[in-house]
Amino acid sequence: MTTDLNRRRFLISALAGCSAAASPILTPVTMASAPWDNRVVVIILRGAMDGLDAVRPVGDPDFAGLQDGKLRGGEEEPLMLDNFFALHPALSDLMPLWQAGELSFAHATSTPYRDKRSHFDGQMVLEAGSGNDVDGRPRDGWLNRLMQIAPGVEASTAFAVGRSRMAILDGEGPYSLWEPRTGLNVSPQAERLLELIYHDDPLFRDAATQAFEIVGDIDAEPDPSDEMSADMNMMAEVSGNGSLNAEVAKFVVERLRNETRIATFSINGWDTHVRQGQTLPNRLRGLARTILMLKAGLGPVWSKTSVLVMTEFGRTARINGTGGTDHGTAGAMLMAGGAIRGGRVLGDWPGLRVADLYQGRDLLPTRDIRAYAGWTMRGMFGTSSSDIERVLFPGLELGADPRLLL
Amino acid sequence: MSFDPHIAVTRFGAGLSPHHALPSDVASILAEAAAGDPLAARWPLMKLQDVIKADEDIRVLSGIAHKKRGTEEADAAKTARKAIFDAMRDAETYDIGGLVARMLAQPYGLGERLVQFWSSHFTVRGRGGALQYGVGTLASVAIRPHIMGRFEDMLLATVMHPIMLLYLDQAQSVGDNSRTAKLRPERGLNENYARELLELHTLGVDGPYTQDDVRELAEVLTGLTFQRGEGTIFREIYTEPGAETVLGKRYYGEELAPIKTVVRDLAAHPATGAHIARKLAVHFVSDTPDEALVAHVAARFVETQGDLAAVMAALLEHPAAWKIERDNVKWPLEYIASSLRVLGMTEAQMAAANVRQIDKIVRRPMVGMGHVWQRPNDPSGLEEEDESWITPQAVASRINWAMNMPRRFGIQLPEPAELLLRIAGPSAPPELAFAVNASESAREAVGLLLASPTFQRR
Numbered sequence A: 001m002t003t004d005l006n007r008r009r010f011l012i013s014a015l016a017g018c019s020a021a022a023s024p025i026l027t028p029v030t031m032a033s034a035p036w037d038n039r040v041v042v043i044i045l046r047g048a049m050d051g052l053d054a055v056r057p058v059g060d061p062d063f064a065g066l067q068d069g070k071l072r073g074g075e076e077e078p079l080m081l082d083n084f085f086a087l088h089p090a091l092s093d094l095m096p097l098w099q100a101g102e103l104s105f106a107h108a109t110s111t112p113y114r115d116k117r118s119h120f121d122g123q124m125v126l127e128a129g130s131g132n133d134v135d136g137r138p139r140d141g142w143l144n145r146l147m148q149i150a151p152g153v154e155a156s157t158a159f160a161v162g163r164s165r166m167a168i169l170d171g172e173g174p175y176s177l178w179e180p181r182t183g184l185n186v187s188p189q190a191e192r193l194l195e196l197i198y199h200d201d202p203l204f205r206d207a208a209t210q211a212f213e214i215v216g217d218i219d220a221e222p223d224p225s226d227e228m229s230a231d232m233n234m235m236a237e238v239s240g241n242g243s244l245n246a247e248v249a250k251f252v253v254e255r256l257r258n259e260t261r262i263a264t265f266s267i268n269g270w271d272t273h274v275r276q277g278q279t280l281p282n283r284l285r286g287l288a289r290t291i292l293m294l295k296a297g298l299g300p301v302w303s304k305t306s307v308l309v310m311t312e313f314g315r316t317a318r319i320n321g322t323g324g325t326d327h328g329t330a331g332a333m334l335m336a337g338g339a340i341r342g343g344r345v346l347g348d349w350p351g352l353r354v355a356d357l358y359q360g361r362d363l364l365p366t367r368d369i370r371a372y373a374g375w376t377m378r379g380m381f382g383t384s385s386s387d388i389e390r391v392l393f394p395g396l397e398l399g400a401d402p403r404l405l406l
Numbered sequence B: 001m002s003f004d005p006h007i008a009v010t011r012f013g014a015g016l017s018p019h020h021a022l023p024s025d026v027a028s029i030l031a032e033a034a035a036g037d038p039l040a041a042r043w044p045l046m047k048l049q050d051v052i053k054a055d056e057d058i059r060v061l062s063g064i065a066h067k068k069r070g071t072e073e074a075d076a077a078k079t080a081r082k083a084i085f086d087a088m089r090d091a092e093t094y095d096i097g098g099l100v101a102r103m104l105a106q107p108y109g110l111g112e113r114l115v116q117f118w119s120s121h122f123t124v125r126g127r128g129g130a131l132q133y134g135v136g137t138l139a140s141v142a143i144r145p146h147i148m149g150r151f152e153d154m155l156l157a158t159v160m161h162p163i164m165l166l167y168l169d170q171a172q173s174v175g176d177n178s179r180t181a182k183l184r185p186e187r188g189l190n191e192n193y194a195r196e197l198l199e200l201h202t203l204g205v206d207g208p209y210t211q212d213d214v215r216e217l218a219e220v221l222t223g224l225t226f227q228r229g230e231g232t233i234f235r236e237i238y239t240e241p242g243a244e245t246v247l248g249k250r251y252y253g254e255e256l257a258p259i260k261t262v263v264r265d266l267a268a269h270p271a272t273g274a275h276i277a278r279k280l281a282v283h284f285v286s287d288t289p290d291e292a293l294v295a296h297v298a299a300r301f302v303e304t305q306g307d308l309a310a311v312m313a314a315l316l317e318h319p320a321a322w323k324i325e326r327d328n329v330k331w332p333l334e335y336i337a338s339s340l341r342v343l344g345m346t347e348a349q350m351a352a353a354n355v356r357q358i359d360k361i362v363r364r365p366m367v368g369m370g371h372v373w374q375r376p377n378d379p380s381g382l383e384e385e386d387e388s389w390i391t392p393q394a395v396a397s398r399i400n401w402a403m404n405m406p407r408r409f410g411i412q413l414p415e416p417a418e419l420l421l422r423i424a425g426p427s428a429p430p431e432l433a434f435a436v437n438a439s440e441s442a443r444e445a446v447g448l449l450l451a452s453p454t455f456q457r458r
Helices: A002-015 A089-099 A119-128 A142-149 A188-198 A202-220 A226-238 A246-257 A276-304 A369-381 A385-392 B005-011 B026-034 B048-067 B072-105 B110-121 B129-133 B136-146 B151-159 B162-167 B179-183 B192-201 B211-221 B257-268 B270-284 B291-303 B308-317 B332-342 B347-351 B355-368 B392-408 B416-424 B430-438 B442-451
Strands: A039-045 A103-110 A158-161 A176-178 A262-267 A305-311 A331-336 B224-227 B231-234 B244-246 B249-251
Touching: A039 A119, A039 A246, A039 A276, A039 A369, A089 A103, A089 A276, A103 A369, A142 A158, A142 A262, A142 A369, A142 A385, A158 A246, A176 A202, A176 B392, A188 A202, A188 B430, A188 B442, A202 B392, A246 A262, A246 A276, A262 A276, A276 A305, A276 A331, A305 A369, A331 A369, A369 A385, B026 B110, B026 B308, B048 B072, B048 B129, B048 B136, B048 B231, B072 B110, B072 B129, B072 B332, B072 B347, B072 B355, B110 B136, B110 B270, B110 B332, B129 B162, B136 B151, B136 B162, B151 B192, B151 B257, B151 B308, B162 B224, B162 B231, B192 B211, B211 B244, B211 B257, B244 B257, B249 B257, B257 B270, B270 B291, B270 B308, B291 B308, B332 B355, B332 B392, B332 B416, B355 B392, B392 B442, B416 B430, B416 B442, B430 B442
Parallel strands: A039 A262, A039 A305, A158 A176, A158 A262
Antiparallel strands: A103 A331, A305 A331, B224 B231, B244 B249
16 A cells, blocks of 8 residues: 555656656655645635725724725624724634734735736736736646745645635646545556556546545545544534535645645635625634634644635725625735734735725735735745745745744 | 547537437538527426516515414415425426436537537526526526527627626616615615626627726616516616716617617627637637637637627638647536437436436536536636646546446446447557456446546547
8 A cells, every 4th residue: 555655646746747856756755744844724715805894994084984884894893903903793703813813914915916807817816926917827826836846845745625726736836636525436456447548648647646646545544643533523613604614624634734734725705796794794704714623623733834815806995886895906815823923914004095095996005915925935934035036926026024923 | 630520529519429420511510500409398498487486486485484474374485485496406407407418319419519618608606596596597598599690699698687687796786876876875886797798708808998998888787687576677767877988989878778789899899709719719629729710710700790600610610620639628517418428328318317316417426526507606607727627536526427327327338349439439549448358347447438538538
């Protein structure tokens, strides 16, 4: 079994086109091998989360004028984060993390994408990390480019979890993609014959090799320790509707407690054009539950973890005619984890007067969201500034260190 | 590179079949697609008016259940409501059976492939109530009648479809200066549909439009809305007064007139032609299509102002459409239907399947393959890149399906050697021939053939 697994590992890494330096031929493979000890989880909120509603600038005198009272605010007591920003009441479950210094936000941030406000291009720019170049599809995602340059990585170092491909981790570098509710039951003979008929078709070969490898890994793993089971039970308690499926969350934390160092997945449904007061709270509660599930399930590993929650762009500063918001520009991102220096809302505040708004309608971006991601990678994985500015995020100026981590 | 009957039915049709002779030319494939839907009577699809009626019935029953809660009348209303939901869910599943049946029955099957292509182009999701099960009516009402007709007619039919108006929030949008907004200042414009109409349905995201065009188009569209129990209506009090300028042209007039004009103008725009031509070439031929092919199809679109029969003829007459390499991979529904077809399943056998079986063999396996039927996450349509469909877990789902489902469905499996010949012809890849021989059972050999790249590619 071990030999078989190693052979598969070799196959997948070699086929994934990783460099000689990262090849298991030169770097002995063990289950526990990983280039870093820290963990990063990147959650993409698809559909554009309204940053002005999630993290409300209630201290800005112009904020109230943009509201109709029902959308951002309402009757519930605002959860003051500091003397300027208040948290959406639906995120109240995260207040203990804020108080413990395990939760931060960056506001008035965006990718370099501007003006057409297309979800699909916006997500492409966010995941490619390559700036505002959307001519044709980008070759790879920024997390994948990290996998291409980091030494000693293998397919299991970085996991995309879910049924769909994640562009952020897609590319030539090794990585894994799996939906934990998928089984694969074929005889050993059929498995060998499938390898044979897929051998000359890289698309099928790579996908199937990885499928067999992951199924093999899951079967081969020892039962979780008692301590880990206890953490999993806690996780089950915080799971619920609207958040990451408990089985998927369990899979994510199991990976991260083993050899995986980067996990990424997306949560859909943030495109709140209509009745945002009703639709957004469910999403936010689900997001809070997801983060709490990760914290509970990761147990001792949480202290080495940084979770980045990013969305393709913000939404209009004003309420639209249907009780929602339309596609905008700058928004907010969320950072959580035991490794972060929490309890802060980062970013220069651009103001909300009409003249302050981007094109008179959207929150103005004051910092590139890639800078926060870049500083996180630098602190968590020791990626060099030049690699961040040239390889991960070409054209980015990292700028002043926001001191995101402890 | 020229016409090849084997490529014709795999790349442009429903796939190989032991029951249907291969086509002899492009004209016969196009003629079949233009002939409409011969199975319409035997496999009636869900009707839009029934969906609207069910939606209204559910609203009324919910009202009774709420107002008279605790009474027997309320309990009866809840029971009746559940019965409607169950019937709608079954009807939706049965419609998938109807699509598969069509793909089994049609000799070539370009028409069904086009219905799927355009359903993806005009992706919608049913919002709430009974409408969530009525997505298929967009294909029946707006797409099927026009696959070989005029693009502008198809586009306009989607603009008039209630599920589209609800999905992209048009139904609630009112002009900021409309009479409604004057009375109820909290109501106003929603630009969601206008943006997707430009970005996804017509000009394409690289098309020559700006934020102002989005806004002005949203204003042109005001008044177009949905009335429960009725369907799409025009509501004067929602309209933004005055003329609007979209792509430099002014639109004004009574009721639907300016909406129809702007939709027809967008449909005929050269950027729309280029966008549609590329999408067709990508879907049918290759994720990186030959630029001469795209240009040829786009030129025909523009010349004929979107005559889709001429556009399809342009695609199929171009040598680059017949390249030998099979660059694309079948979409999940196409994969399942073409598998059943190549195994020799008939439409009559499909007709014998009950709703549970259709769910088990088609709808649920599609989820693992990455396609949640009629429940898209966003309006951008099914992915075209093969890498999106051949992921580890999707390939595992395809392998599982190929190995297990045909037998569980009770299909008489063909002899592996015969199926090999059917799928790959006399010049089968040697490793495939070897694998079929080396299999431990006939069932496994059939599974390997269906799971092979040779069969999954087109």
